[in-house]
Amino acid sequence: MNIRNSKKNPYDVVVCGAGHAGCEAALAAARTGAKTLILTGNLDTIAQMSCNPAIGGQAKGQIVREIDALGGEMALNTDFSAIQYKLLNTSKGPAVQAPRAQCDKKKYQLRMKHVLEQSSNLDILQILVTGLLVKKGECIGVKTSLDVNIYGKAVIVTTGTFLRSLMHVGENKSEGGRLGDHTAKGLSTDFQKYGIKLGRFKTGTPPRILGSSIDFRKTQKQYGDENPVKFAFYDTRTDEEMFHVERKSMFHVEHNYEKISQIPCELTKTTTATANIISNNLHKSPLYRGNISGTGPRYCPSIEDKIVKFGERDGHRIYLEPEGLGTDEWYINGFSTSLPLDIQASALKTIPGLENAQIIRPAYAVEYDYACPTQLSLSLESKKIASLFFAGQINGTSGYEEAAAQGLIAGINASHKVLNKPAVIIGREIGYIGVLIDDLTSKGVTEPFRMFTSRAEFRLLFNHGSSEIRYLHVHDLANLISAHRKNKITYKIELINKWIKLLNNSRISLNKTYGDLLRSNQKFDYPSEFSSLSTGIKEEVIYRVQYEGYLKRELQNIEKFKHSEKIIIPKEFSYDGIPGLRKESIEKLNSIAPDTLGHASRIPGVNPSDIEILMIMIQKKSYHR
């Protein structure tokens, strides 16, 4: 490999970091035609799942399917390393059902690494990035620890939790973004030098224990679904597109994606004794001693937090999850902590089934810098330094899926910028990826950002099965999937529309159509031709017909929403002195400088009546009758 380290012959795109965001970014850039280099501090931790060995879950599962619809890698990579599938929320409607999978952690990493290795247009290098090369407000490359400068026409930063990261185990502090890994220091200083505002967050991870030390008689088995819902869409792909690594290399198609043997997780609960130990040792938790300044996620609290805030209740649920087939390491979901190792151990022993638990990897908390994402445009390019893109946890998000989604978009847009193609902006009416980026750039973050379905005002239309349909139009701009797959998706959409019409119009009895019966929850037999369609298509048709009224209303809301997205706020527009606008709103609007009225409406602290005033002012609709 010839790493290009000359100014005259730069890469198109340089990606710093090879986590979930970095991998998608590099692949998207390379696949859209940019000469790409991905840099990682450690080749052995590419696409590492630093926390739990699972992909998907509520809102995240939908994101992964959207990534697949956009031509990203995460879905396939999950399907090829999954050891258990579970569809969440099956007691509710399709829009909020979410696929989730336990993965073989190592297999996940190795496959992703191999995908990178096999990708054309993509170079890989293990090296530490120490700073930015900026010329006239534009990023032209990065400085590295080995005293070489690496030049790129665009740079994507996906350094996760590695900026000035500090790990805490009890009173013990050590530098590093993950147990056993390094930290990136120079970058933070450089960001600040160029006016990029940083904030500080914290997150934590639970201990890992040896499976052979678990007493499985005292825990409850959690089995996967008999008919798993996979993440990738297979009916629109050729074999080539499914097994693109497996075909070429050591990964033989031995992993039968159709039927995997799933292995169960285990469920147990904390006890009064657990709560006692934790309460008695709170003073040893850096969290409660105020040693960690960063803000942590409310929805993924440490066990200390849970005990303090919610009390003992009837115990807190603890899921035990295997980390892979080739290891006996188990992840203790629900027990993230920064307590000292000995306390971790004694607290664990109070949990049924874990009396003899043997910790093989201690829990820790990590605090790190993030770059405030309101400094990014919707393409994820920095507003402060041109040609510099940010994606993943560095933007204040949490979760592999959120990171991967941003990586994908930043990768496409960095590549497009270099290749002089228009930016790809995913609207929030398209799917969770749109909501994610819009929320980050307009609202910013006050705690590690996790996607929820409730963040998406149009979530009823975002059922995971419809991802390919919703994202098809993006491929007019970004060429990430094959023509064959595009055609297949187009055909699928036609078929779905045809059957929606058919079910709505053809009568099963004198005055009732199939649609009528479906909406009134009555039992009936579908036409045999319909029954022979693929499950994905059938489910989509039934959903659209059954909830027609609601979905139509959502579509109308989207029209209204698009209207305010179209009202552009002129760059020179001044908020100062507009009568009726509150001071607080003016400050927020000035600092974020939204592009459209819709964008402005989502800035926290700017309320609907402010938006109405702005609408009047922008459209100069003064009072006249």
Next chain:
Amino acid sequence: MTDTIVALATPDSQSALGVIRISGKKALEISEKACGNPAPPPRYVHLTKYKSAQNETLDQIIMVYYEKGKSFTSENCLELTCHGNPVLIKEILNDLLKRGCRLANPGEFTYRAFTNGKIDLTQAEAIADLIGAKSKQALMLANKNLDGNLTNKIRQIQSQILVQQSNIEAFIDFPEDDLGDEKNRQVITSLCDISSELTGLIEFGKKINVFNRDLKVVLIGPPNVGKSSIFNRIIGMDRSIVNHEAGTTRDFIDYKINLGMVTVRLYDTAGIRKAEQQIEEEGIKKTHLLIQDADLVLIILDRSLPYPSGVDLEIALDIKNKKSILVLNKSDLPKNIDMSESNFRHLRTTVVSTNEKESISSLTGLIQNLLLEEYKTENEFNLSVNLRQSSALLKAQNAIQKSLETLEVGNANEFSVPDLKEAISCLNSIVDTKDNEDMLDLLFSSFCIGK
């Protein structure tokens, strides 16, 4: 909204004083150039002369300056109190137009207060109600809304809905947390409570509508029983012709009076009997129509005469389901009437004489009490709900009902959320909407000019 508006705030007729209001950018310039006061301290009374652009003195006036942000419209404002001569006022207004002001549209001052965030919609409506109030009760209700009572109530209900919405969101977004059926029931119960609270407000709106319109009170009875005499006594002047001959009143006569908390339109009608002339028959037909529309019917009989058989059945048919009082007049004369056979004998009965002041005032007291029978004391009401607000409340309530249906079925709770959001936004339209131009136009054009 950068132009300066001006309007006469008092009636355009000869009076002691006239008040001219000015709001907008030019207010200070006018204070300087027309009133000779370049930097008036705000909220002080300034005695000065109003000089036209040609520098001739038009009037001696009192000027008050209200500064931006603290005035009614939140813009710079001037109030000029001049002498109440229409000719003079026209001169001053013309001069102000020459100086670049523009005549205000109806309600435009209030509209500006609203768009500038000084008041919300319920308060704007309360101002219109204060000006147009038909009774003391209506005034009191308007004042409560001006205090923001309705807004506060709406905001409170909105946040209750929001709490339930977030509970539902928690079921959806944290499926691992095993939030049980029991919690779902709690949400349903709370939403039912909210729904009945909305119903209560809507019903309440219907009820207090009585304070915002003229109530019709109709005097009927055979000829010559003293209907016109009683009518004149109640309104306190001789409006209707009184004569000893039967059939004096041919067409009905009406007059509006305030009776305590309500406004009453009182109708004197032609005596009911077998018609002898065409005109009189017309009058009787009209009486029947009036009775149909009436809020209260007073049946007047002459106590000094025997019971007038023959007419009462017809009236009795008309007054079924109507509030009515039987008034036995001419109590100063010996009693001759025998009610034992009458259809009216079960009605609330009062005995009066138009010659006795006391008896008439107790009759008006009775009228008031009966009109307000179903409305308790004034303390019961601490806010007001008008028709527009009521229809938004109804929409919100329907949306909540719809979300409840979804939740009861229980297999796709996420579909209840759009309905809850809709309910919240319907409620919002009561307090705070600026993008519904048609509605706002309608609302503010019902104001008078100068307000």
